[in-house]
Amino acid sequence: LPPDQPAVTRVGWLRALVFRACVTTPRRLCENLVTRGGHAAVTSVGYTVGMLDQTLPCPTDPIQIALRPRRGQFLALLRLACELTRGALILWLLFPRLQRDDRRRHIQSWATRMLLILRIDVQCDGEPPDAVASLVVSNHISWLDVLVIQSLMPGLFIAKTEVQSWPVIGKLARASGTIFVDRLSLKSTRRMAERSAEALRQGYCVAGFPEGTSSDGADVAAFHANLFDAAVKAGGDVQPLGLRYVNSHTGV
DSSP: OOTTSOEEEEEEEOSSSOOOOOOOOOTTOEEEEEEETTEEEEEEEOOOSSOTTOOOOOOSSOOEEEOOOHHHHHHHHHHHHHHHHHHHHIIIIIGGGOOHHHHHHHHHHHHHHHHHHTTEEEEEESOOOOSOOEEEEEOOOOTHHHHHHHHHSOOEEEEEGGGGGSTTHHHHHHHTTOEEEOTTOHHHHHHHHHHHHHHHHTTOOEEEOTTSSOOOSSSOOOOOGGGGHHHHHHTOEEEEEEEEEEOTTTOO
16 A cells, blocks of 8 residues: 555444444455556455464455555565564563553553554544453454554453464464463363453453454354353453454545
8 A cells, every 4th residue: 555545444342242344355465466567456365363274355356556665565574573573572571570551551552563564544433441351352354453452452362272383473472461262172161261251350351253253344253152251250341342444545
């Protein structure tokens, strides 16, 4: 996208757990880009949200978008690498000595910086609630979802156990206190509910995706009830939110 036209993430704070998300087109989450006269046609879009093997097809008609100059792309990658390194150092060196509120502040600041580098502009429909312990549940569209939510309501995330084995991301997730769960194991889901409830009692926000998978945002699948056990056990609130991504260049 042109530097002056960042992608926009719209976050709707909902009052009901059942909602419909808009059809979305996240920015530049592409597997294949075919350069044509200085522009790129999106031929295949991969929404790698927690599940690397999941890809969703893009619209039939390619979306023409302008790419950054090569120098700009290199600088963006360099900044991303530096920010990932900075985040890792904070997690491994500072987190063990920080209190809850300081941890939340560092997480929120880091997520915001990452979104700025990626040129993602987060816009909220309404005001995020105050920093209170709550179970945050959201639709799941992109790997960017984690950064967006952490920039608004920083806390702990619930993720599938496979994330632990991902290069770099797995170590960062473990260091940040991510709660891992194997949904095929009843023992693991019970342990997840207990750990999440304990985190809520300690004043942390706990975020998860009740659909258990990613989607294109056109509809909402059935929720996994075990995710809500944590809020029941801790007597905490449930804060639902809806995410959609808008390409500010095309308006789609």
